[in-house]
Amino acid sequence: MKRTILTYLANTSIRRKLMLLIMLTCGLVLMATTLIFVVKEANDIISTQRKDLASLADILGKNVASSVTFNDPQSALDTMLSLTVKTDIIAAYVLKTDATIFSRYIASNVKPKDLPFEQLDRNSSPADYQKILDQIQLNSNPLFQLSERFSMVAPIQLDGQTIGTIVLFADMHELKSRLLSTILSAILVLSLAAGAAYLLSVRMQTIISLPILDLLNTMRLVSETKDFSLRADKPGSDEIGQLYDGFNEMLQEIEERNLVLRQRQEHLQELAHFDTLTRLPNRVLFHDRLQQAMNLALRSEQLIAVIFLDLDRFKDINDTLGHRTGDLLLQQVASRMELVLRDCDTVARLGGDEFTIFAQNIRSQHYACRMAQKLLDLFEIPYSLDGQQVFITCSIGITLFPDDGDTIDTLLMNADIAMYHAKADGKNAYRLYNKEMNQQASERVALQADLRKALDLHQLHLMYQPKFDAQTGGMIGVEALIRWQHPERGLIPPARFIPLAEESGAIQAITEWVLRTACKQAKIWYETSSFPISVAVNLSAYSLKRNNAPIMVQHALKETGLPAHLLELELTESMLIENDQHAEETLNDLKQLGITIAIDDFGTGYSSLSYLHRFPIDALKIDRSFVWNMNRSDSDLAIVVAIIAMAHSLKLKVVAEGVETKAQLAALQKSGCEIIQGYLLGRPTTAEDITIQLKRMAS
Ligand SMILES: Nc1nc2c(ncn2[C@@H]2O[C@H](COP(=O)(O)O[C@H]3[C@@H](O)[C@H](n4cnc5c(=O)[nH]c(N)nc54)O[C@@H]3COP(=O)(O)O)[C@@H](O)[C@H]2O)c(=O)[nH]1
Secondary structure, three states: OHHHHHHHHHHOOHHHHHHHHHHHHHHHHHHHHHHHHHHHHHHHHHHHHHHHHHHHHHHHHHHHHHHHHOOOHHHHHHHHHHHHHOOOEEEEEEEOOOOOEEEEEEOOOOOHHHOHHHHOOOOOOHHHHHHHHHHHHHHOOHHHOOOOEEEEEEEEEEOOEEEEEEEEEEEOHHHHHHHHHHHHHHHHHHHHHHHHHHHHHHHHHHHHHHHHHHHHHHHHHHHHHOOOOOOOOOOOOOHHHHHHHHHHHHHHHHHHHHHHHHHHHHHHHHHHHEOOOOOOEOHHHHHHHHHHHHHHHHHHOOEEEEEEEEEOOHHHHHHHHOHHHHHHHHHHHHHHHHHHOOOOOEEEEEEOOEEEEEEEEEOOHHHHHHHHHHHHHOOOOOEEEOOEEEOOOEEEEEEEEOOOOOOHHHHHHHHHHHHHHHHHOOOOOEEEOOHHHHHHHHHHHHHHHHHHHHOOOOOEEEEEEEEEEOOOOOEEEEEEEEEEEEOOOEEEOHHHHHHHHHHHOOHHHHHHHHHHHHHHHHHHHHHHOOOOOEEEEEOOHHHHHOOOHHHHHHHHHHHHOOOHHHEEEEEEHHHHHHHHHHHHHHHHHHHHOOOEEEEEEEOOOOOOOOHHHHOOOOEEEEOHHHHHHOOOOHHHHHHHHHHHHHHHHOOOEEEEOOOOOHHHHHHHHHHOOOEEOOOOOOOOEOHHHHHHHHHHHHO
């Protein structure tokens, strides 16, 4: 029961609770007040009746005293007959001192048998009368006054002597009806007061419940709308007001936390979709946007151009000018690209120096090419990086959706392949993707995979092409030339696989192997032949850039024991120009080891010859294109003569490569060229064959 009440109270509304509280309090107070009032009123009525009866008994006692003295019952009755006017008196008895009846008065409307003395008969003794009198006296105690009759017993005295007793019986009906009307009035007042209390409680409870309900409504609104900027209007500064303050402070805190969370989410969103360096969309966002554009283009039958842009020689900038400058360059490239692209185009940075662009609603291939040209033009103006003017170019590949592919991966791969072709064709160019490129690309990927295993599988070997003294005709050295004997594809020339090795990084291991093998072979010739010949090894641009060429050479010399002056390194002009400062340091380090350095393919690359006296160079190898044409073109002859003269003035030796005819040999000899290399005097051959030639020279 108690639990049910407690559960009801816990679950009932605060309005009802407050009303119950007020009603209960008011009800208890009213009931207690009414009860006190009724009890007091009843007591007043009874005590008034008692007093009245006591004084009536006293008067009657005095009036009948003489009648008792003179033993005149009739006179006593006459006196008592005056009671007929008092309707509430139903009987009066004058008793003698032994309690027997001296005289009696019984109202006409009363049955005598209902009165206690009348139940005695003639044979009753005075003791019986005394017993009834005692009983009446006992019942006249106020506690028993609410019975049918009310009685009063008083002594009859004369000169201080008790000569008898007077007993009065009064009817209680009138008294009871007075009491009843008092109780009814009290109940009426109680009901009215309860009604008033109810009405009052309905209004009073709102003082507490309304602000709480308002707060509850605001809470619900906040919870439904998730609008934490809402505030509850504080009704006052009592405890409920403080509750409002607490609630509003909590909302304020949630709002501030939400703001921080939103900012963090936006930041994360930004990180997830934008490149932090350039602020361009990243791969994820690019994919997303391109997919949407592809869906739209399919419905509207439009073309999309997907462009892959890669900076040429960006790694050199990073290596020589530092990563900070590289980052600056990427930022500036990104800004320039955004300037030339339309709002509906997207440019993204995939990472490193690779950018992708897609342009929607392309009318034709021609339009995509114009766009690529615009991008190439962006690189004509030098970039100003930390006060330095830097020239850089880029290579671009273009592919079209849906003509060339229908998935993002295919399109990006195609654009990458086309870009690779632009690079392979000399860089600073754009190429449109075609299906043949794909085949070449897959072949390239397959070759690269095979190349990684070629060394371990002993598929690589060296050939040696002899170099001859132009005047004596004696062999003075050899150039080590790598060959790849592919198990399925046959002999693969270095011109085909060296660029792949450079691209994949495999060139590092290959160069180490070539150096070691060539030095080892040269050491054998050095020890076995009476003619000391040098060995020339081609150094790739990659090895020069990696700055580990001096260490590699030092290891090879140490490992094989070849005297350093018998090792020559051949480098191309472009390798030196592109790396300038860095190349100068590396060449100086190499030179310190005691080796010689030759510039390969001289005359094809750069017009500036200033680098010649800055670098520690020993020889120039005139490019075979000049040698081939020197007997047919005066200008080529003039170039060859000029190169030889310049080299001599710089105290450099001159090697002529690609000498195929006697006429070329004669012209070179006449021009003062010291060393001859070419098919005329010796093709690339095996080490054994060189050994035989050396032996032949000795005999
Ligand atoms: N980084 C490395 N590069 C290397 C290595 N081995 C070779 N190479 C480079 O590959 C390019 C092609 O070389 P290859 O196919 O070996 O051709 C060489 C000669 O066979 C060819 N040659 C020599 N004489 C003649 C001639 O009279 N006619 C003619 N048509 N060709 C001739 O020239 C190539 C050597 O040229 P060069 O190096 O400029 O002296 C080539 O660029 C090699 O450098 C290697 O191990 N590492």
